[in-house]
Amino acid sequence: MTEFGLIDRIRDLTAALPSNGFEGIGDDCAVLPLGNGESLVFTSDLLVEEVHFLRRATSARELGGKALAVNLSDVAAMGARPVATLLSLALPPETMEGWAEAFAEGYRDLATRYGVALVGGDTTASRSGITINVTAIGRVRDDRIKRRSDARPGDTILVGGALGESAAGLRDLLDGRCGTPLAAVHRNPVPQVEEGCWLSARPEVRAMMDLSDGLASDLRHIMERSGVGAEIDLERIPTPVDLRTALCGGEDYKLLLTADTAHVPALLADFRAHFGTALHPVGRITGSRSLVWLDRGTPQPLDWQGFRHY
Amino acid sequence: MTEFGLIDRIRDLTAALPSNGFEGIGDDCAVLPLGNGESLVFTSDLLVEEVHFLRRATSARELGGKALAVNLSDVAAMGARPVATLLSLALPPETMEGWAEAFAEGYRDLATRYGVALVGGDTTASRSGITINVTAIGRVRDDRIKRRSDARPGDTILVGGALGESAAGLRDLLDGRCGTPLAAVHRNPVPQVEEGCWLSARPEVRAMMDLSDGLASDLRHIMERSGVGAEIDLERIPTPVDLRTALCGGEDYKLLLTADTAHVPALLADFRAHFGTALHPVGRITGSRSLVWLDRGTPQPLDWQGFRHY
Numbered sequence: 127m128t129e130f131g132l133i134d135r136i137r138d139l140t141a142a143l144p145s146n147g148f149e150g151i152g153d154d155c156a157v158l159p160l161g162n163g164e165s166l167v168f169t170s171d172l173l174v175e176e177v178h179f180l181r182r183a184t185s186a187r188e189l190g191g192k193a194l195a196v197n198l199s200d201v202a203a204m205g206a207r208p209v210a211t212l213l214s215l216a217l218p219p220e221t222m223e224g225w226a227e228a229f230a231e232g233y234r235d236l237a238t239r240y241g242v243a244l245v246g247g248d249t250t251a252s253r254s255g256i257t258i259n260v261t262a263i264g265r266v267r268d269d270r271i272k273r274r275s276d277a278r279p280g281d282t283i284l285v286g287g288a289l290g291e292s293a294a295g296l297r298d299l300l301d302g303r304c305g306t307p308l309a310a311v312h313r314n315p316v317p318q319v320e321e322g323c324w325l326s327a328r329p330e331v332r333a334m335m336d337l338s339d340g341l342a343s344d345l346r347h348i349m350e351r352s353g354v355g356a357e358i359d360l361e362r363i364p365t366p367v368d369l370r371t372a373l374c375g376g377e378d379y380k381l382l383l384t385a386d387t388a389h390v391p392a393l394l395a396d397f398r399a400h401f402g403t404a405l406h407p408v409g410r411i412t413g414s415r416s417l418v419w420l421d422r423g424t425p426q427p428l429d430w431q432g433f434r435h436y
Numbered sequence: 437m438t439e440f441g442l443i444d445r446i447r448d449l450t451a452a453l454p455s456n457g458f459e460g461i462g463d464d465c466a467v468l469p470l471g472n473g474e475s476l477v478f479t480s481d482l483l484v485e486e487v488h489f490l491r492r493a494t495s496a497r498e499l500g501g502k503a504l505a506v507n508l509s510d511v512a513a514m515g516a517r518p519v520a521t522l523l524s525l526a527l528p529p530e531t532m533e534g535w536a537e538a539f540a541e542g543y544r545d546l547a548t549r550y551g552v553a554l555v556g557g558d559t560t561a562s563r564s565g566i567t568i569n570v571t572a573i574g575r576v577r578d579d580r581i582k583r584r585s586d587a588r589p590g591d592t593i594l595v596g597g598a599l600g601e602s603a604a605g606l607r608d609l610l611d612g613r614c615g616t617p618l619a620a621v622h623r624n625p626v627p628q629v630e631e632g633c634w635l636s637a638r639p640e641v642r643a644m645m646d647l648s649d650g651l652a653s654d655l656r657h658i659m660e661r662s663g664v665g666a667e668i669d670l671e672r673i674p675t676p677v678d679l680r681t682a683l684c685g686g687e688d689y690k691l692l693l694t695a696d697t698a699h700v701p702a703l704l705a706d707f708r709a710h711f712g713t714a715l716h717p718v719g720r721i722t723g724s725r726s727l728v729w730l731d732r733g734t735p736q737p738l739d740w741q742g743f744r745h746y
Contacts, residue, residue: 139540140554146519148555156555172524176563209456214482230449244450245458245466253486254564261571
């Protein structure tokens with residue numbers, strides 16, 4: 127069974143449980159409307175040694191930042207502002223002192239940058255590797271929530287930055303080249319927190335999510351949840367690396383969004399004026415249900431699926 | 437460093453982070469007042485194979501229930517009603533199919549019993565053992581929240597049921613006697629969800645928490661947070677096993693509370709009338725800051741500290 131197969135199975139098994147007012151599994155975060163025009167959003171991510179990180183290739187301090195960053199990215203992808211986290215740590219005995227301290231410092235530094243509280247969690251021993259779980263909580267106005275399910279045919283597809291750097295950096299790490307700039311990008315993801323909050327206030331932005339498994343995988347979630355298709359213009363993908371890595375590599379943590387095409391020029395200009403960086407149009411939503419890769423208008427027979435941990 | 441030492445260190449390191457309206461680390465759950473007279477509470481617990489459970493001694497279905505139960509117990513200990521959970525699972529490849537299915541069924545069954553939603557989480561491969569993290573969310577009226585910090589000298593100390601069964605059951609399991617009634621208690625903890633909600637509506641109940649590390653350890657949290665001491669009458673401890681196991685063994689998941697002594701007779705009678713089971717008075721809160729064990733009034737020189745995973 128794949129990761130997504132297991133998630134689907136758990137969702138099926140628990141489908142009859144009450145929702146208690148939550149919008150549950152299926153987006154970057156669960157959503158709880160508070161009834162006062164505001165909602166809370168919730169997400170959890172697990173990082174497992176030897177699966178998500180190698181202790182010899184990533185410092186404890188970097189890992190502390192990364193464990194938080196991947197969750198803040200999910201909150202930002204809903205258009206929400208992260209407000210608090212719970213941190214669970216399972217640590218082998220030999221990591222208890224200095225490693226745990228450096229990890230907590232890295233976590234604290236990123237939490238300080240984004241003004242996020244640490245309000246709870248759990249610590250325990252581990253008989254094998256390090257395991258980290260972070261639950262992040264965000265707040266957002268109900269009318270600003272951005273879901274995967276709101277893409278419409280004709281929308282422009284945009285990404286929040288260069289793709290593939292993290293995956294190329296992981297390749298460097300696995301080849302023993304830990305000092306390259308791309309390896310540093312892989313170890314120190316920067317969640318687009320301010321960008322997500324800013325985009326949430328733009329009504330022309332429809333669907334949004336974050337890129338954690340590569341565009342080739344993640345775009346399919348928007349397609350499935352919105353009941354739409356997509357065309358991607360390969361020549362417009364912003365990347366310093368090869369296209370396959372850019373589209374199938376994981377852990378970019380850039381925003382992926384769709385927007386009403388009529389308002390995209392203003393969106394691009396305002397975003398650049400506000401952040402000094404670019405949103406990148408890379409294709410459009412269609413009514414077809416299929417994902418088509420175009421190289422300067424010519425369909426390409428690519429069977430790209432994106433990154434999977436297993 | 438111990439578990440509590442690590443928690444304290446992380447709390448110190450992150451003390452300067454904003455609270456964003458949360459009451460954070462230090463109680464069974466973090467609390468977020470919503471501003472409408474109601475609060476949400478949040479807790480996370482991590483279960484690690486070979487530390488918290490043995491795969492050969494606990495079925496996947498039982499473990500699914502237990503992973504949820506220990507979190508519901510924390511929510512109930514605040515006087516809150518659990519409403520939703522996020523489930524993170526790291527599974528070795530060989531557990532992917534049948535094991536994961538049975539785990540999810542056990543989780544679902546307990547969630548059904550208490551009407552709790554499953555709204556998110558994460559699944560991933562593991563290179564070594566199984567790791568489970570559950571985050572639980574509860575709701576409670578602000579004026580009904582029960583904290584560790586509200587015990588007062590003169591309060592009666594009560595527990596919600598028999599102590600030490602789970603720890604004795606763990607001993608059975610470790611000795612290879614997996615079929616004993618106590619071993620079944622250890623594998624199938626029953627969180628006092630309805631009891632916690634009912635007690636939250638009683639203003640004479642002051643401090644409350646759940647017993648996860650044994651009275652000898654957990655009572656010290658109430659003492660520390662409330663700035664009080666305690667005397668325990670050993671002859672009143674409800675237990676079918678030896679006193680040391682009853683007071684130092686972990687994972688009872690019974691409620692520990694203090695209540696205004698003047699109202700304890702009515703509390704005991706009403707509790708019994710409502711649930712058909714007993715609350716057990718086991719001692720009283722003092723102004724001394726120390727924990728005194730009394731055997732029919734005579735102080736005992738016991739240096740009991742409770743259960744630690746490491």
